[in-house]
Every structure is written in structure tokens, then in C-alpha cells.
Amino acid sequence: MVLNIPGLIAMLGFYAAILATGIWASKKSKAKKTTGTMTEVALLGERSINLAVGIFTMTASWVGGGYILGTAEAVYSPNKGLIWAQMPLQYAVSFIVGGLFFAKPMRERKYVTLIDPFQIRYGKIMTVLIVIPALVGDMFCLACSLTALGGTFSTIIGLQHGYSVMISGAVAIIYTLLGGLYSVAYTDVIQLILIFIGLWLCVPFILLNPIPLDISITAFNHTYQPPWLGQLKTRDISFWLDEWLTIGLGALSFQSFQQRNLSSVSPATAQITCFAAAVLSVILSIPSTLIGAVAASTDWNHTGYGIPSPYERKEAPIILPLTLENLAPSYVSIFGIGAITAAAMSSLDSYLLSSASMFTSNLYKNIIRKKASDKELQLVIRITVVVAGLIGIALTFIDNSIIFFWILSSDMAYCVILPQLICVLFSDISNNYGAVVGFVLSLLLRLLSGEPLIGLPPVICFPGGEIFDDVYIQPVPVRTIVALFSLVCILLVSYIFAYLFRHEILPKRWDVFGVAKVTIPTLDNQNSIPTSLNDADGESLMMSSDVTKS
Template sequence: MVASFSMGRNSATWSVSPCTRILLLTLATWNTLPSLVQAECLANTEFNDFFEGLVGAPIPSEGSCCMFDVCGLECPVDVPEPSNGFGIAVAISIVISFLIGIATFFVVKGQSVNFFVAGRSLPLWIVSMTLAAQSIDSNAILGNADLSYKFGFYDGAVIPIGLGLSLILNGIFLAHHVNNDEVLTLPDIFAKRYGKVVEILVSLTTICSFLMLLAGNLVGFGAITSYVWGISDTAAIWIAAGIVWVYTASGGLFSVAYTDVVQGLMGWSGCIVMAFWFIANEEPNAPPPSIGYPLYVYPDNIGDGGVCDMYDGVPCAVTADACCYNIERWCPEFNVTGQCERFDRGAYPVGDQRIFSDQMSNFRALTPFPNAIFWNWATIFILGFGNLAALDFQARCMASKTPRTARIGCIIGGLFTFLIGIPFAYMGAISRVYYGPDSIHAEFEVDTCLSQLALPTCGLWLPDKNAFIKLLTHQAPDFLGGWCLVGIVAASMSTADGAILAMGTVFAHNIMRQFDEWIPNLVTPDNLLVTARVATLPFTLISTFIAAFYRSSHSAGATGYLLIVAFDIVLATVVVPLFGCFYCKNPSPRAAFVAIIGGAITRVVLEFALPKDGFLLLPYDAPEFLNTGPGASTGTPVFWDVDPGDMWDETVEPCVQESFEDFTGVDSLSAFLVCILSFVSVQTIEHCTGKPLFSFAGMQGYHKDTTEHPLKGSSIDKMDETAFQDDTTKRGNPDADEGDA
């Protein structure tokens, strides 16, 4: 998954030269009249003046655009507004979810155990659906489709792969332990083994993580509603935040669980039907070889049985032994009206593919474009393991009726994530058919060159951030497109509400209650529910600001990237001590403390110490990994049938390009490794010496007072070391004591 990359011969191939400019201008149906437009298309004033001289007016000229005036590319065609029916369908689905969420206010009955963990009463089918709903969010669907459209299949598919893997791993290793612990929140598990200090550290890191998770889903929610309702992205995000916050604060996990079920039933079905309909019915499923345009030279020759023969190419007039676009067949009225029956922008000389099978094993698999192979593997690892510390996943495990229900529910939820999420990566190639660089809607950054694609200008394709949404509203059958939009909105809501609930719960229960010693009765079992509800508001506001900023300053893929950032945070800090809770004999509070601090410091230091240009590409020594440079020439690309003297000569006018250099992912994995080494080192030292490595207040396990609403018959208040050891023994883990002798 790359933040941006250049497309040239496999995207835009029309540049101009003095001898061909007049020919290309006949493709336009507008008159070259004196213009009042004063914007400049090229930073190089010499180049810009040259093209202004050809047009006879400042460029872009009135009624035209830089793409046409400089590169000969037809200006992007606007996509019509979606029909009102899509906006109405989305609005109805939101109202249904909202009313169900509000209705659960009466199910909570003012009891915190109902609000936080749904009374520990959720059966397998609800657990499975609500876990899958948290996993199959707008990141796994909309973010997935956006990224696969912008880059390649695996750039999107790694998101549902990582999320589904995480649920399966959680089911195998952690879910039953989490349910057995009978706690209200994930930080409670750390409090019991490691004490207040570690509990607070875990609470803060998981809240930071979920601020990003919530922001990503608000971006997805807002992207759809802003488009179908015709409002700004920012307004849509704020509306989304308000709707989800109200019903989440009302019903807590009951509202989240039951709305997840409804959202899953009406959402997943629409998403999966839509994905498989496109896969089965769209032909082609990826952009075919380009037919080209007048003067375009095909990549093969007549009689080879390749692209030239496919489009009835003819011998070129200037370039010897080459095959060119057949003007007489495809542009019979070219010399009179400039009309062509069929042409494109030459974006894919030999065609695109839905999936490059070696993308995850060959860093040059996407030649001539860069392949973010390292970042894609890092994404799977970050999501697969980082999500094990997800507050919403573990809250559903705590709410399950039995440990077995929690375990099986996670595995089923993971399989659902694979089934529903992965097919959406195929939507990227289909989106490129209609909104990719060869489409009539494509837009290119004019002042860019790309030597590996022989493009002196128009080397960078600018993907449409709403391409997939436009595919659903204009190319899909109306009913299926609307159904899928409803599904994505439902998926966004189902994860957003879980994130809001998790942050409010952790803040009230695990942070605010620490102030009891200084402010008596600040948070008690009696007012815990109210405090948690109030606490959801500021976190919702913070995430909304993040979402609004990110959506306004980033293009396609914002949802997916925010998801990865969310679990990058907890991978570096929380996951290792979590495993230590259940799989380490006498887990040490000092080990957990050092691991969290060490992982966090490493992650922060590497964030600023490692080179990062924002493109998520390691600096491989290959031409594919050179970024675009500024416009380099007024000549034509070398695959035009023109006199060689009119072509771009890169030896005379070089394209000044810099190598991509971004070590994002290295910092994430390094911080995780430091966290492991820190935990194991302290744990080993204390085991060998038989005494704590250091000690200070708040480093002793304890259990919170929940006597008003006891947890499955437990009446334990704060425990000393012996009581804690007895409690863990009863849970089937006789070796797990506090370790703070």
C-alpha cells in the first residue's frame, strides 16, 4: 500500500511537439479564443511559454485544461451526480440503526455490567456477528477497494487478511482466557497482574489507538454520505459522529451488539452480493490493452497476434517496422471533425491485471510501477497481532456467555472477514476500468515527468478518491449499488460505536477511578455508568477532528491508513504484556512496565529518526522506485509516430527524479521486537535472581470494587498477593501469581 505513485506510459501518453500540435488540436470541439484564464500549467516558464504560443492564449485556455493544452489529453469528464434514491436508502438505514441503538437504553437498566459487557449474556451467533462487524468496517471494505484501485490487489486485500487473521489468532490464544477473567475492560486484565501503573499505561495507549480507529470509520461513513447527500466531507463526518455517539452512549454494548446484528444482516449481504456480481458480470475485470489514439505506436507488430492485431493496427508512417493506431477505422471523421469512434489514453499498452500473483514475493512484480511489498507484509503483521489488543474485540469476548463461545465466535468472525473483505480487493481493478488512468474521467498532474515510462509531462495519475463510490452509483445496478452503500455505512457504524464505547469505558473505569484516593467517591459503582457515558463525548470529538483533517488533506486510502496507525500503536506496547498475562509463569509488573515504555520510546524515536517521504516504499535500487520529477521537455514521448527530432531526448533534457525512501513499517516491527526483548529480559532476570528488579507504588496486582454489580458471583475487592494467587488458581492457571514477592 503506497501513499502515492506515478503512472506514465501505463497511464498518460499524450505530450506535444511543434509538428504534431496542430494535428492534436483538431481533436478538440472548442474554439481557441482569447482567454481570461491566467493560471500557468508548468513551473518552467520556458516550457509554459512554449505551449502558450501554440495555443495562442495563456494556458489553460478558456474551456480547456492543462492536460489538453500541454499533453494533448482530453480534459476529465465530470461524473453526473448520483440519483436521490441512493441518499434516501442510506438515510433510512442510518435511521433504523439509530432507533435500535436508542431502544437498548431500556435494556441496560442502569447497570454498568450491562452497559460494559452486555450482562455477559451474548450467545454464539451474536458474538460471531458482532466480532465480524467490528472487523468488517469501512476500512476492510471502502479502504480496501480504494487502495486496490489506486495501487494493486494486495494493497487492499492485506487489510481484511490482517483483520481476519487477528480474530482467528485471538480465538486460538486469548479469547477464552479473557472471558474467564470476568473483567469489564481489557486494562482490567493488566490491573490484576501488573497493578495500577501498567493499567494506566495500557489505558492511555489503547485510547490513542481507538481515536485513530474511530477516525478511520468516520472518514468512511462521511465519504459515502457526503457524496450521496451532496454535502461537504467535513459536515458528513460531524453528522456521522453525532448519530453514532447518541445511540452508543444510550445503550452501551447492548446497543452496539444488537445494531451490529442488524447492520451485519443488511450490510454484509449487500457487500458480498455486490462484489460477486461485479466479478461475475464485468467484462473485462481489469483494463484491457490500450487501443490508443492517432500517432500511438503499439508495443508489438502486425502478425504477432498481440495488441496491434487486436485493434487492426497499420504500419506506421514515420517509425520503421512499427504498428500504429488505425485512424481510418477508429477515427474516420478525424480530419474533418476530430471525432473518433474509439480511442483511449494509452494507459495500458499490454493491459492491466486484476491480481499480480507474485506481488507479495517480488518487489518488481508491478513493473514499471513500484511495489510496496515490505509495507504490505508489515500491514498484515500489524493488523494480525496489533488487533489482539483491540478494546472492541476483547469487549465482545468478555460479553460472551462462556469461554467456548468467545473462542468459536472469534474464529467464525475471522472467516467472515476473509469471505466478505477479500473479494473487495478485486473491485480495485474494476474501478480502474471506469475511473482509472485510461478512462474519460482520468486526471493527471501535468508538471510531472517519468523516465521509466518515457513521459516528459503528465507522468503522475491523480486517482479519484470517490472512484469506488461512483462505481456503485453509476455502473452497478441501482438496487445492488444502493444495497452495498448501505452495507458500507452500516459497517462504519458498527465499528465506530464499538470504538466510542471502548474509549469511554476505559477512561471512566480504568483512569478516572485511580483518583479515588485524592477525590473520594469521584467514580464509584453507583456513578460509573454515567461517568462512562459522559466520557464518550470528548473522545468522539477528538476523533471527529482527526477524521475531518485527514479526509480534507488526503486522497483515496485514508480509511485504511488510519486503521493501520491505530493498531501500530498497541503492537508496539500492549500485545506482548497481554500474552504475558496468560502464558507467562508469574508475570512481572516490572517486565510489563519496561516493555510498554521501551516499545513506546522506540516507536516514537524511529518515527522521526528513520527517513520517511510519505510514499511507504523502501528505497530499492531499481528504476521502478524513482518518483516523478518536474516537467522535463516539450517533446513527445518516444512511442509516438513522429520524427525522432521531435521526441523527448532524455540525455539532453533529463527527468530529475529522486528515489522513494520510506522506512515506515521498519519502526513498527522494531518497536515490537524491543517490547518482546524488554519483557523477556526483565522476566528472566527476576526469575534468576528471585527478587524484583526495582519497585515503586502501583506495581502490585489488584481487582476493582464492583460489589454493586458483582461479576458472576465474585465479591473480590482489592486483593493481596495471596488472594490474587488463589483467584488465578481457581481459573485453571495455578502458576500465574502476581510475581511481586
Template sequence: MIIAGVALFVLALLMAGVYAARKVQGSSHNYLLAGRTLAVPVVAILLASQAIDSNGILGNTDLSAAFGFWAGAALPIGLALCLIIAGLFFAKPMREYRIVTLPDFFERRFGRSIEIPAAILTVLAFGILVAGNLVALGFLLDRFAGIPYTAAILIAIPIVICYTIAGGMFSSSYVGIGMIIVNIVGMLALFGWMITTYGLSAPAGLGPLDLSQLTSADEGAVINWATIVALALGNLVAIDLMQRIFASKCPRTAQKACFGGAALILAICIPFSLVALTAVTVLGDEVANGPVLYTLLSDYAPPVLAIIVLSGIVTASLTTASGVLLSCSAVITRNILQLGRTASLDTAHAMTATRIAMIPMALLGAFVALRIPQTGILLTLTFDLLLAGLVVPFILGLYWTSRGTISAAMAAIITGVTVRVGLFVLTPTIYGVDNTLLYLDNGLLTAAMDGWSTFLAAGASLAAYLVVALLTKPVAPVGAPPADAVVVTAPEPVGARV
């Protein structure tokens, strides 16, 4: 009953997404950026979906139940903090560039030699993020439909691809509006049901007032802070986040949407951390039987409540996965293959290539999902990698225009990624769970390095950029794009620049 109800609801929203595909009208400009017409509420919803999807919610609840409130809440706190930082310092200037993808900025600031590694790094990192949502969908089909996890992953892939191919950013926008409404209703209903049925409680040492989770390394403080920092800063160079900013009507709209998205994330996601703590007591030994939230909804909650909550989470996953596939395929075709880079995005060839590029991205996500069946861990790992490689050249490239060279940016990327991948391969755990993706057994590092790797890699990237920037001749500061560099032919909407 539950899976049938979720399927019917998601199908209804997907039909809305297909309906929205009519707005594309064969234009890549509309397909990738919704014609740069999205208003504050829509952009805020799309930005918030990153934390509300199954990757974020299941990661939040599982980590809260296993390691404490702050381990789970670190996910929404980090993502909300990122949107606040973006709203204060980055949304307006980045929207003013009128570019299409984040690697466009690196090309304009440092040239083609930095655009390529930036594009490759973001695509690889976001393959991990797609995997996180596929993991959650796989667990859902396994738990509620009895489909084995591996088969469930393979079933989820064409669903996500078809949804994204249909209408691009317009589809995400239409479905996102319904998604946020359902998630708010579901969160309130679940929170209310938990309080009236079981009350709110927390195992000793795991509650929100147990601040040792943020102060003691033995209680996971290093990992919790690393999670917050990786999400707060690494997400700044998230290509789906920036693409949604680029799709807003104007710079002020982008800025306001960031603040609205942060508020939505905290309001919807923090209660799930509290629900997870109470679920530990309610479920007992069943906590170990798959995702905590799925066990609670399948075995204890009323079916109608389970349908509402799961429908919202699954729809948010589709919205997030769609945004990731859309932005990654745009980067592949535009920044790596250089299709649609000239006077207009409105070419059938470029849009077809963008759609085709989604397939290998989805397959990459499936591979990682089968290797690491985790949720929140994959979310953090994505932005950890981006923090190590791209955050420093992005921030200093935008704001330290008097210095900075191609060599400095390349040094930051190579140094940060090398240090992070090296520590990743040599450390037996990833944010508290076993490293089953790529670990070389060694006597050099222990699990005590877990968490510190995030700070060390980011610090190495910053040091490399500063040293090389000070030793080399600076490039010309970034300015407004020249007229012949504007790749979008559609004008700004009337009254958009406020």
C-alpha cells in the same frame, strides 16, 4: 436518491438500537457488556464488523486499486488471522477472568503502574480508529450529499455519539445483526453485478496471482506483511475486541465466536478486493476521484445496489465506532479515573461518566480524520501502535507467568512506543501514503523504512521485556481473581458455562 435511501435504512436500524436501549435498565453492567449474555452468532458479527465497516472496506478497495490485491486484502486477512489466534489462545482464558476492560488484566497482572500507561495507550490508539470511520462517513456525505468533507466530519460526530450513548453494547448487538445481513446481500449483489456487467480483471502486476506483492520490497511486500502482522497481533490488545469477548455468555462462546468472525471477514471482504481491481479498468482516470468504491457506486452501479451496499457499510461503521467509543469511555472512567471499580458497576454515576467520556474521544477522532483523510491506513496505524507497546506484555504476561515484572512490562511499553513513534516522525510515508500527521523533514530516513518500522518497534519491545524480566525478580503468577475482585454482581446466565 442514494443518500436518501441510505439514510432511511440506517435510521431504521438505529431505531432498533434505540429499542435495544430498554435492556440497559440503568445498569452499567448491561450497558458495557450486555449482561454477559451474547451468544456465538451475535459476538461473531460484532467481531467481524471491525473489518466490514467503511474504514476496512474503503481501505481494502482503495489500497487494492492503488497498490494491488495483496495490499488491500492484507486488511481482512490480518484481522481474520487475529481472530483465529484469539480463538486458539486468548478468548477462553480472557473471558474466564470476568473483567470489564483489557487494562483490568494489566492491573491484575502487573499492578496500577502498568494499568495506567496501558489505558492511555489504548485510548490514544483507538482515537485513530474512530478517525478512520469518520473519514469514510465524511467522504460518503461529500460524494452523495454534496456536503464539504470538513463539515461532513462535524456532522458525523453527533450521529455516532447519539447512537452509542443510547444503548451501549445492546444497541451494537441489535444493529449488528441487521448490518451483517445487509452486508452479505450487498456483497453478493455487487460481486454478481460486477461479474455479469464487466467480468473480473486486474491491471498487470496487481492481481491475486502476482505474488511479487508478497516477495519483493519494490512491489510493496514489506508494507503488505507489516500490515498483516500489525493487524494479526496488534488487534489482540484491541479494547473493543476484548470487550466483545467479555460480553459473551461463556469462554466457549467467546472462542467459537472468534472463529465465526474470522470466516465472516474473509467471506465478505475478499470479494471487495477483486471488485476494486476490476474497477481500475472500468473507472480509468476516475480512480483518482475519491474512494474507488464510492465512485463505482455513484456513477456506474444501479441506485438500488448502491443503497444496499452503502447502507451495510455505514451501519458497520456505526457498529465499529460505537464499540470503540464504548470501550474507550469505559477505560477512561474505570481504569484512568477509577469510577465504578468497587463492588458493582451498577451505579448511575459511573454510567453517566462513561457516556460523557465518549465526547472527547469522538473529538480526538475528528482531529485525526481532518489531518489524515485516509481509511485503511488509519486502521493499520492503530494496531501498529498497539503492537509496539502492549502485545508483548499482554502475551508474555498471560503465558510466561514464572517470570515477568512491572519493570519488564514498563520497559516493553516505553521502548516499543518510543521506537515506533520515533520512526513514525522521521519516516515520510505511512504504509505507502504521505505522512501528513506528524513528520519532521530529515535526511536520516527515507520511504524505504516504511513497513520495517512495524517489525523494528515490536522487536525492540520484545527484547526489552525479555532482558528486564530475566534480570529482575518475578512477580506472583496470575491466578483466578479473588472473590472480592469480581466487579460484576450479576451472575452467569443459567447454562452459560459449557
């Protein structure tokens, strides 16, 4: 493959601009520090992210490389189509639900991370249990963003996938290290602008290319492949619904989503940010949808790509850069490179900081080294960012499907974390017993239900399913069943154990979590965090003294 020198120069220029912004933001973060520690500034920007920047960074965090390329991949794929390109509407719903129900309580209680409610209420055990799937989900998201970058650069620029991934990962790691949330937030502003301008500049050239058929016709009529609107077969309805809910509601359980709410200047700002991001995320999906439709309407034998088609070569995950390369002028496709790169980088840095926040705040500070200094915590943040980046890079060599990583990350968040988050935030009943039992049983049930994406055969086969391509298709929305099962299990087991111990049906000496003698945590006052329930060791949240001052 010939190296595209103009494209390579454009890529390097973009990265130079992002690094410059990151350096500027790092200086701003140091100057901004007033009452909080530098660690708090790094993780939350001292809770001073205003509405405009908040909207940009919230939207950019989710309109990433997986979002842009995954939407085009779904629209183009003959066995999917537009009806399977669910991410735009899913995230819109997620932002709306998050704004209505989650943003306000999370920001009002001034948590530092998504894990804080669990650490305050349950203590060490559940903190560790919840952090593990949260970190694993972030690693899958990192791999998703890096896969998008690698596929784009190898297609349009001619740079090998491995080199593309490593260069992109290194740039994101560097500017995240420099300024923490400030670098992430302010680079997101530039990245979102590039996404919008870059993709929309490419769309007219692709639509006016004489090779593809009219997408308004191919949306309904069979040409080179099934209509790009797609179809939903009866046997796929449960899977479609399950995937819709998994990605849509699963996003609520990501630290990167809650981190934007927690860094806002006020609860009201956090809510408005979510609602605005819902609208912008849908708007930003339109170019990807159009490009995917054009790709589905193209006879690739008439392009420089030749035959077989991208789908037959298993290159559907990079159909967007392939379309730019073959149906748009080279000078125009460079803008597409910038857009895809900006999208992937905007999510990549979010997941790096997300992982560092949870590990540093909830594991290192509150469990491993309770007396760690602020300087030590900053070092841990930097090390975690680097390690997380390296793991994400390594995962990209396992699979090249963007949707693969996206679904797996959302799976962890939806089935395991979301039921726990709902209970700890909105239920007075839940306790350690219910949380631990719900966690273990939901994880076990999910594994036994199988997952075709990773070749995991089901042990539990719900009646009414069928075998398709040697894979048993479950007739029910498995992930949603697991999530609901976990929710009910947490509440029911919590109530039973609390009743048994408080009425001394079971000896109180067996009450290892002390649910018989605790009360529901309440806010000491409007500007303080909830008191701990089961913290026998006197754990406290990282920066809690600084949080109550802000």
C-alpha cells in the same frame, strides 16, 4: 455537487432504523439487569451475549468502513493491488489466534476490560501507560470509520464531507449512549445483514457494465494501469510482512475485540465466536475486492467521472463509492450506500464503547474516584462516549486516507500493547520493572525508526535500505522488530530485577514495586479474578464483586 435526494432519504431511513434498534436494545438492557450493576450491563451486557449475536457483533466490529473501503482502495491502487489488500486474511488469522489463545483465559478470569490484567498485576503506573496508547488507537479507528462514511456520502449523495461525518458521528453516539453494549451488539446484527446484502446487490451490475474490461484478463495484463493482482517488489517484502503482522496480530490488543469475548455467555462461546468471525470476515471482503478490480479495469474517461483518474486526483480512498456512482444504476448504488454506512457504523459504535469502557473502568473508577457510585459511572460512560466521538470527528479533517488511520491504530496495538498483553497473560516472570522499561524503550525505538505515513524521518536507519521518493525505506520489518524487542525486554528486565532484589544483591529498600515479596497471581477459585500483585493502595477492579457472582 448536486444533492442526491433519493440517496439522502435512504441514508436517513437507515439511520432511523438503527436508532430504533438502539432504543429497543436500551430497553432490553434495563430489563435484562439481574445481579450486576447497570454499569456492567452497559459495558458487557451482563455477559449474556449468546453465540448468534456474538458472531454478528464480533464480525461487524471489524468488517467496518475501513475494512470495506480500504480493501477496495488497495486492490484499485496502481502501486498496490490485491496482494496488498491484506485485511481480510489478516483479520481471519487474528480471529483464529484470538480464539485459540486469548478468548478463553480472558473470559475465564472475568475481566471487565483489556486493561484489567495490567491493573491487577502491576497497579496504577502500567495501567495509565497502557491505557494511553489503547485510547489513542481507538481514536484513530474512529477517524477511520468516519472517513469512510464522509467519503461515501460526499461521493454518492453529494452531501459535504464535514456534514456527513458529523451526522454519522452523532447517530452512533446517540444509540451507544442509549443502550451500551446491547445497543451496539443488536445494531451490529442489522448492520452486518445490510453489508452482505447491499454489496452483493451492487456487484452484478458493476461486473456487467460494458465500460470496464474483463477483470480476469486485467488481473494479469497491463491495461489502463498495472494488473490489479499487484506485485511485490524485493524492496517491499519487509514492509509487506511488517504490515501483514501489524494489522493481523495488532487486532488482538484492541478493547473492542476483547470486549466481545468478555461479554460472551461462556469461554467456549467466546472461542467459537472468534472462529466463525474468521470465516465471515473473508466472505464479506469478496464484494470489495471485485469492485476494486473493476475500478482498476476501467477507463475513467469513458465514464461520467472523466479524467484524470481517481488515483491521480488522490481519491483512491473512496474508489468504492466512486465506482458505485459511475458504473451502477443510481437506484442500485443506494444499496451500496447502506452497505458502506452499515459497515462504518458497526465499527464506529464499537470504538466509542471501547474507549468509554477503559476510561471509566480502569482510570476513573480505580484511580480517580474509587468510591464512585454506579450512577456516577454511568454518567462518566456517557461523557466519554461523547468526547471520544468528537475527537474522532476532529481527526477526519487531518487526513482522508482510510489506510493511514488503520495502520497507525494497528501500529500502536502491535508494537506497544501486544507484547505487554502476552507477558501479563502467559508469563510468570513479568513484573513492573520489565513492563515499564519495555514500554518506554519500545515506544522510543518505534519513533526513532521513522514512519513514512506521517512523514516521520528515521533516526535509526537499518543497513541495506534505500531512498525511494525522498523517503528511506527500511530493509527490515521495523514494527515486528520493535514488538519482539519489547517482548524480550519485558521478560529479561523483569527476571534481572526480581533476581537482584530477591537475592539482596540490590537493597530491598530500593524495590519500589515490591517484586521481592510478591508471588505470581493465581485464581482464588474457578469463578474469581486473579489477586493483585503490586496494589499497595488496595485498588480493586470495577465491579469485581459483581463479576465474581456472574
